[in-house]
Amino acid sequence: MRRIGGMVLFGVFFYAALLVAAHAGTAPAPADVPDDLCIGCHGDKSLSKTVGGKSVSLFADQVALKKSVHGGLTCTACHAGITEVPHAAKLPPVQCNACHDASAFQQSIHGRENGPQLACWNCHGSHAVKPAAQLGTAPCAACHADTIRQYQDSVHGRAAANGIQEAARCADCHGPAHQMLPQDDPKARTNRMNMAATCARCHADRALIERRKIPIPTAYQLYEKSVHGRAVAAGRPGATCNTCHGSHSIQRANDPRSTVYREKIPATCGACHGAETTAYLGSIHGQAMKQGATDAPVCTDCHGEHSISAVRNPNSPVSVGRVSKTCATCHDVEGITEKYGIPGGRVESYQDSFHGLAARGGSMVAANCASCHGFHDVRPSSDSKSMVNKANLPATCGQCHPGAGANFAAGPVHVSVTEAASPLLYWIRHFYLLMIVGTIGGMGLHNGLDFFRKARREYKRRGGVEAAAGHEDFELADSEAPRFFLRMTRSERIQHMLLAVGFIILVYTGFALKFPESWPFAWFVALEKGYALRGWIHRGAAVVMVLACVWHLAYLPTRRGRRFIWDMIPRYEDAKEAVQNVAFLAGLRADPPRFGRFSYVEKAEYWALIWGSAVMIATGCLLWFENWTLRFVPKWTLDLATMVHYYEAWLASLAILVWHWYTVIFNPDVYPMNWAWITGQIPEEQLRHEHPREYEELLQQQPTQATDEPEA
Numbered sequence: 001m002r003r004i005g006g007m008v009l010f011g012v013f014f015y016a017a018l019l020v021a022a023h024a025g026t027a028p029a030p031a032d033v034p035d036d037l038c039i040g041c042h043g044d045k046s047l048s049k050t051v052g053g054k055s056v057s058l059f060a061d062q063v064a065l066k067k068s069v070h071g072g073l074t075c076t077a078c079h080a081g082i083t084e085v086p087h088a089a090k091l092p093p094v095q096c097n098a099c100h101d102a103s104a105f106q107q108s109i110h111g112r113e114n115g116p117q118l119a120c121w122n123c124h125g126s127h128a129v130k131p132a133a134q135l136g137t138a139p140c141a142a143c144h145a146d147t148i149r150q151y152q153d154s155v156h157g158r159a160a161a162n163g164i165q166e167a168a169r170c171a172d173c174h175g176p177a178h179q180m181l182p183q184d185d186p187k188a189r190t191n192r193m194n195m196a197a198t199c200a201r202c203h204a205d206r207a208l209i210e211r212r213k214i215p216i217p218t219a220y221q222l223y224e225k226s227v228h229g230r231a232v233a234a235g236r237p238g239a240t241c242n243t244c245h246g247s248h249s250i251q252r253a254n255d256p257r258s259t260v261y262r263e264k265i266p267a268t269c270g271a272c273h274g275a276e277t278t279a280y281l282g283s284i285h286g287q288a289m290k291q292g293a294t295d296a297p298v299c300t301d302c303h304g305e306h307s308i309s310a311v312r313n314p315n316s317p318v319s320v321g322r323v324s325k326t327c328a329t330c331h332d333v334e335g336i337t338e339k340y341g342i343p344g345g346r347v348e349s350y351q352d353s354f355h356g357l358a359a360r361g362g363s364m365v366a367a368n369c370a371s372c373h374g375f376h377d378v379r380p381s382s383d384s385k386s387m388v389n390k391a392n393l394p395a396t397c398g399q400c401h402p403g404a405g406a407n408f409a410a411g412p413v414h415v416s417v418t419e420a421a422s423p424l425l426y427w428i429r430h431f432y433l434l435m436i437v438g439t440i441g442g443m444g445l446h447n448g449l450d451f452f453r454k455a456r457r458e459y460k461r462r463g464g465v466e467a468a469a470g471h472e473d474f475e476l477a478d479s480e481a482p483r484f485f486l487r488m489t490r491s492e493r494i495q496h497m498l499l500a501v502g503f504i505i506l507v508y509t510g511f512a513l514k515f516p517e518s519w520p521f522a523w524f525v526a527l528e529k530g531y532a533l534r535g536w537i538h539r540g541a542a543v544v545m546v547l548a549c550v551w552h553l554a555y556l557p558t559r560r561g562r563r564f565i566w567d568m569i570p571r572y573e574d575a576k577e578a579v580q581n582v583a584f585l586a587g588l589r590a591d592p593p594r595f596g597r598f599s600y601v602e603k604a605e606y607w608a609l610i611w612g613s614a615v616m617i618a619t620g621c622l623l624w625f626e627n628w629t630l631r632f633v634p635k636w637t638l639d640l641a642t643m644v645h646y647y648e649a650w651l652a653s654l655a656i657l658v659w660h661w662y663t664v665i666f667n668p669d670v671y672p673m674n675w676a677w678i679t680g681q682i683p684e685e686q687l688r689h690e691h692p693r694e695y696e697e698l699l700q701q702q703p704t705q706a707t708d709e710p711e712a
Contacts, residue, residue, distance in 0.1 A: 033082055035062070038075040041086075064128035096120040105178040115182075116143070123177065132177065139177075140170050150249040166208060173198055192232060195240040196223055222306035227313075237272075244268055262298060263289065269299045279376040284383075288340075295336050302326055318375075320364050324350065327369040349414040354513075354623075354642070361516035361525040361534070365400075372396055372413070388413065401627045411635035417643075424636070425643055432647035440654045447662045449585035454668040484681035485698060489560060495552050496677055499609075502545035506616075507653050509538035514646065542620055549613055567597045570607070574600040596693040605660055612652045619645040 041047060042060040049056055065071060076082055081092045096102060102120075105111040110118045123139035124130075141148040151157045151170070159167035174180045174190055181188035189198040200220040202208055209217045223229045223241070231238030244260055251258035259268045266286065270277030280286045280299070288296035302318055309316035317326040324347070330336050332347040350356040350369070358366035372388055379386035387396045393409035401408070412421065419426045488496065512521035512534055527533055555561045576593075578600040583589040598606075619641040622629045629638060664674040669686070676682050688695040 033074075033076050033085060035075050037085055060127055068125075068127060068129040069131060070127075070129050093119075094121075102178075104176075108178055108180045109182045109185075110180060111178075118143075137170060147248050154248060154250045155252055156250060164212075166202070166212065168202060172201070190242075192240050193235070195242055196220060196229060196232070199241045216306070219306045226304075226306060226308045227310045228308060239272060243271070262294070265298045265300055276376045283374075283376060283378045284380050285378055293340070295330065295339070297330060301329075318370070320368060321359060321362060323370050324356070324359055324368045343414075345416050346414050349416055353415070357513050357516065361513065362528075363532075367400060371399070401630070403627060403631065405631055407630045407632075407634050409635075411639065415639050422636075422639070425639060428640065428643055429647070432644075432651065436647070436651050436654065439651065440658055443655065443658045446582065446585070447658065449582070451662075451666070451668065453585050453587075458668060483684040484679075485684060485687050485695075486680060487676040487682040487687075488680045490680065491551075491555055492564075493677060493680055495548055495555065498544055498548035498551070500677075502541045502548060503652075503656070505541035506538060506545060507649065509534050509541065510649055511653075513538070539624060542617075542624075545613070546617060549617070568603055568606050570600075570603055574603055594692045595690065597691055599691070601659075601663060605655070605663075608652075608655060612648060612655075615644060615648050616652070619648070 039060065039062050042058055043062060045057075045059045047058040049058060060075075070078070078094045078096075079091060080095070081088070100120075102111070109115050110123075122142065123135075137148050137151065152161065156168040160169060171177055171180075175188070181191075183190045183192075185191060186193060188194065203214065204220040206217070208214075224233075228238040228240070232240055246259050249257075251261075253260050253262075255261060256263075258264065266277050266280055266289070277299075281290070285296050285298075289298060304317060309319075311318055311320075313319060314321060316322065328347045331342060334344070336342065337344050351360060355367040355371075359368055374387050377385075379389075381388045381390070383389060384391065386392065390409045393413075394404045394406060397404040397408040415422060415425065417425050417429055508521075508524075512524055515521055516525045525534065556565055577595060580589060580593040581600075584592045622638060622641040623645060626638060629641075664670060664677070665672065667674075669689070684695075687698075
């Protein structure tokens with residue numbers, strides 16, 4: 001019935017139009033066609049026509065038109081070609097570009113000839129045209145329904161729905177509506193080359209970040225410097241923001257649906273790094289993660305998030321020099337090790353090992369955690385596929401130590417110096433600690449008494465008080481010409497010089513290995529960013545010291561050498577003189593003992609030097625030629641050699657500093673130095689004071705002149 005009524009109404013208006021036309025004698029101009037006349041037909045909601053087998057409505061909502069942005073226009077302003085009513089069945093298409101510049105739209109993905117070629121009304125509508133700000137995502141949803149649903153459920157879509165005007169919308173990422181370009185267009189905002197900059201329009205806006213409390217304020221800046229950002233900027237394959245975060249369905253990182261949710265990160269990274277992800281998922285870390293261990297590391301824990309750097313970059317957390325520190329962020333945390341039953345002390349034991357010390361100093365070739373345990377495929381030592389399984393250790397160690405055999409696996413890799421884990425090392429360490437404290441403490445006490453007595457003597461002498469007993473005649477009268485006696489031949493002085501130079505360099509370069517971060521050694525370690533220089537200097541000094549020892553052994557069979565060793569043999573008198581001298585220094589005895597050529601001070605020092613040199617050379621050779629060593633002895637032997645070498649170095653260094661240097665440098669009687677090691681001569685009064693028995697023997701041999709023995 002409604003259709004019949006419409007047809008009647010249409011007939012009435014059509015008849016009226018004919019009367020008007022007949023009365024006027026001609027059809028009116030388009031501008032003169034009143035809208036009411038158009039609405040007479042197009043106001044019928046049922047009016048339609050069939051186009052391509054599809055019914056198309058011809059209804060024009062006059063109310064909606066008047067409320068639209070085109071409300072002031074007449075029908076014929078857009079619908080050209082109407083010269084009479086009724087008009088032709090087929091009219092020219094509406095030309096929006098008659099008023100609007102459509103040149104940009106024609107170049108867009110929607111306007112190109114090889115694109116979808118949407119008409120203006122596909123997005124804006126026909127009569128109820130609204131301002132673009134009021135359209136929202138409705139126009140896009142007509143063609144991209146699934147995408148819009150994803151967007152509306154995303155962090156951006158939910159923010160927009162909550163009225164946050166700064167929330168990203170379609171045009172913010174894809175560009176202005178009329179200028180949208182396909183992703184493969186280099187100018188498109190969503191082109192992979194421009195994607196980061198597109199996201200940065202919001203995520204690098206400091207004011208917006210602070211206002212909206214975006215959690216990672218420097219994400220864009222970090223990405224730019226990353227291996228991915230650099231690769232994309234250079235035109236190479238690399239991840240962009242949407243590669244990891246997704247495009248339209250971006251969720252917060254703590255949302256299980258997010259592609260960067262902790263448990264989904266391996267799959268996200270695996271889209272590009274498949275082999276690495278497969279290895280990770282089979283590792284102890286991957287298995288723990290799948291079992292729900294929230295502390296199990298995923299890709300970003302080791303590589304970082306936005307600031308991922310190449311392994312060869314020294315600042316990368318997985319670079320050769322830093323990977324062990326990265327592992328320590330979990331394996332050196334007491335809460336994590338206790339929670340998961342991970343053996344403690346692994347990081348500390350590594351850092352104290354040669355590998356760890358070298359790495360701490362910047363060595364690029366020293367073994368780190370990944371060198372032995374692997375990178376992504378880290379497995380427990382009980383796993384037959386593990387690189388640190390006992391059956392696989394020779395091959396693992398053989399990467400750096402050619403010919404590594406079963407001895408490399410004989411003993412713990414991470415040495416824990418406890419009574420339960422390594423009883424031998426435990427007791428050796430305690431022995432040396434007691435030895436160092438007792439020996440150096442005794443030396444310090446002995447020399448402290450000596451210094452105090454001599455300082456007291458000088459105080460009395462310079463204050464005009466009578467000289468202390470036993471030291472009245474130490475200085476020559478001004479009228480007397482000083483005489484000198486031979487103390488060290490040229491051969492002895494060269495031996496001493498080689499030994500001194502080699503020893504000092506060995507001490508410095510050795511402790512530079514142990515304490516690379518401390519200020520006395522940091523500058524030296526930094527010279528080469530590693531241990532090539534330090535190691536070769538240390539070994540070179542060792543060779544010099546060995547040559548000095550060999551020279552000394554060759555010197556001993558000579559006439560002077562035989563006399564030297566005879567005079568150096570410890571005797572009962574030495575112990576007696578030591579007691580007497582301590583009593584004298586303590587003020588319990590009036591006169592000091594009368595020493596011969598070598599006192600107990602020099603004899604103790606010489607034999608300690610012989611013992612220390614033998615120990616240091618033996619252990620040093622074991623450590624220097626470790627590949628050869630481990631072919632014949634178990635690994636614990638090398639661990640023992642390392643410990644003995646270290647503590648013997650401390651003992652020797654402190655003994656030289658406290659005992660020898662006091663005697664020849666800081667002793668008030670010789671300060672600033674005993675020049676005999678350079679000149680080979682000792683003044684008569686010093687000889688008479690320090691070695692009275694030798695002085696008397698020399699006077700008996702040549703009472704009128706200084707000893708002038710030919711140098712050997």
